[in-house]
Amino acid sequence: MEPHEYAARDAVELAALVRAGETTAVELAQAALAGAARVDGELHAVVELYADALERAAEAPAGGPLAGVPTLRKDLGFTEAGRRAELGSRLAAGDVAQTTSLFWERLRAAGAVTLGRSATSELAVAITIEPPGGPATVTPWDPRFSAGGSSGGAAALVAAGVVPFAHANDAGGSIRIPAALCGVAGMKPSRGRVTTAPDGAHHVFGMVAELAVARSVRDLAAVLDAVAAPAPGDACAIRQPATTYSEALGTPNGKLRVALTTEGWLGAPVDEQAAQLVRTAGAALEALGHEVVPFALDLDVELYLRTVLDAFGAAAAGGLDALARTSGLDPAEHAHPVTLLWAEHGRSRGAEAAFAVPDAINAISRAVGAQLAPFDLLLTPTLAQPAIPLDTLGGAARFADAAEHNRRVEAATQFVTLFNFTGQPALSLPLGTTRDGLPLGVQAVAPLGFDERLVAVGAALEAALPWRRRIPPVHVSHPPHDP
Numbered sequence: 001m002e003p004h005e006y007a008a009r010d011a012v013e014l015a016a017l018v019r020a021g022e023t024t025a026v027e028l029a030q031a032a033l034a035g036a037a038r039v040d041g042e043l044h045a046v047v048e049l050y051a052d053a054l055e056r057a058a059e060a061p062a063g064g065p066l067a068g069v070p071t072l073r074k075d076l077g078f079t080e081a082g083r084r085a086e087l088g089s090r091l092a093a094g095d096v097a098q099t100t101s102l103f104w105e106r107l108r109a110a111g112a113v114t115l116g117r118s119a120t121s122e123l124a125v126a127i128t129i130e131p132p133g134g135p136a137t138v139t140p141w142d143p144r145f146s147a148g149g150s151s152g153g154a155a156a157l158v159a160a161g162v163v164p165f166a167h168a169n170d171a172g173g174s175i176r177i178p179a180a181l182c183g184v185a186g187m188k189p190s191r192g193r194v195t196t197a198p199d200g201a202h203h204v205f206g207m208v209a210e211l212a213v214a215r216s217v218r219d220l221a222a223v224l225d226a227v228a229a230p231a232p233g234d235a236c237a238i239r240q241p242a243t244t245y246s247e248a249l250g251t252p253n254g255k256l257r258v259a260l261t262t263e264g265w266l267g268a269p270v271d272e273q274a275a276q277l278v279r280t281a282g283a284a285l286e287a288l289g290h291e292v293v294p295f296a297l298d299l300d301v302e303l304y305l306r307t308v309l310d311a312f313g314a315a316a317a318g319g320l321d322a323l324a325r326t327s328g329l330d331p332a333e334h335a336h337p338v339t340l341l342w343a344e345h346g347r348s349r350g351a352e353a354a355f356a357v358p359d360a361i362n363a364i365s366r367a368v369g370a371q372l373a374p375f376d377l378l379l380t381p382t383l384a385q386p387a388i389p390l391d392t393l394g395g396a397a398r399f400a401d402a403a404e405h406n407r408r409v410e411a412a413t414q415f416v417t418l419f420n421f422t423g424q425p426a427l428s429l430p431l432g433t434t435r436d437g438l439p440l441g442v443q444a445v446a447p448l449g450f451d452e453r454l455v456a457v458g459a460a461l462e463a464a465l466p467w468r469r470r471i472p473p474v475h476v477s478h479p480p481h482d483p
Helices: 004-005 011-017 025-043 053-058 101-109 152-159 178-184 217-227 272-287 301-327 337-372 402-413 418-422 451-464
Strands: 046-049 069-075 113-119 165-170 183-186 210-213 257-260 292-295 377-381 425-433 441-445
Touching: 004 025, 004 069, 011 025, 011 165, 011 337, 025 046, 025 053, 025 069, 025 113, 025 152, 046 152, 053 113, 101 178, 101 217, 113 152, 152 165, 152 178, 152 210, 152 257, 152 272, 165 183, 165 217, 178 183, 178 441, 183 451, 210 217, 217 425, 217 451, 257 272, 257 337, 272 292, 272 377, 272 425, 272 441, 272 451, 292 425, 301 402, 301 418, 337 418, 377 451, 425 451, 441 451
Parallel strands: 069 113, 069 165, 257 292, 257 377
Antiparallel strands: 046 113, 165 210, 183 210, 183 425, 377 441, 425 441
């Protein structure tokens, strides 16, 4: 299969070819590995490609819904036994996972083939991947700009055509931020939708959700169909859809009442191109028969910002201290400056502040839930600004403290973290571009548990405002550039 033929197809199409005998999992893995070799010198998005990747492909079930489809594991979150899990950190170099997450067992049963690991920021603290002493992970649209984080490696590689979907996770926008910056679809499912079995926990006060970034909404639906079932021992039950997620793509939603906002609830300015794209998406939904209503969220900004700082500060401090104990290394010498900044905040605030985080998340979620209760869906920009230049939020940039760093981060990303607080499913769709050709994302948010509504609306918007023919300058179908 030629690179342009491989990269033009999403996971659903590639799996159909494997089931029909028109290609094999090994051929798809070879295409993906060749694509990674072609583009990663410019993207710096691959951590590892497995030496036995082709052998794994040869063993993949040929009849499943994701038969033979190559993918990548983010180097943080769900693990594979016997494979390295280094968390984007020099303090975890060489660490090997002891267990395989049920997520990966289910994807393998569906036929998917994991070829290696994609880059992440250290402990998912920073929203850019700019490691000390190493090259930054960049968007394939322009090497001056970050691919985002913490799932930036996954998003960059999907956008560049290496794999049709890739594992990603999201504690404060880490799926949706890089999806928007790289021009792919990315979904944070409802809290509890994807089990953390067997040994995962509800990390960062329950804010983490795991799924993927992908070439198409139907790929996200196919991944949900493969992995989104409860497991014994799960801490809570969640509403289950009446159909599969793939079937929901073609299911009429009835007339939805859609709230639309382009006003950043933290007061930072919103790029007009991003705002206009949301209005265009709203018009597309109106044309489909839905009611679109202007909306402005009333948020306790002081409480919100303090809670973000305390939640992620506590997580950074706990994670970094654990790595220091197991590695015997000094974080001051080996950790990323941004991680150190947030960990210091967590330590300075102490256990009392961390103990107060769940109550603050609850108060914010109740207030937001009451305001969104009259609506079936919310539309916002994914990001308030369309690009993140290198060395502005990580890399060589320096900040007085975590609060200053967070103010800068939230100015760009103020629409995303709130829905990690509420647990609602949120989807970033690359529905447009800037005047300079950079991708722009629109975020759709559904009520908790209504993930099938989100993918159905996402598929409708994808059909109305398609993006798959947009190809970035760094792509497997192009001749390689000089780095």
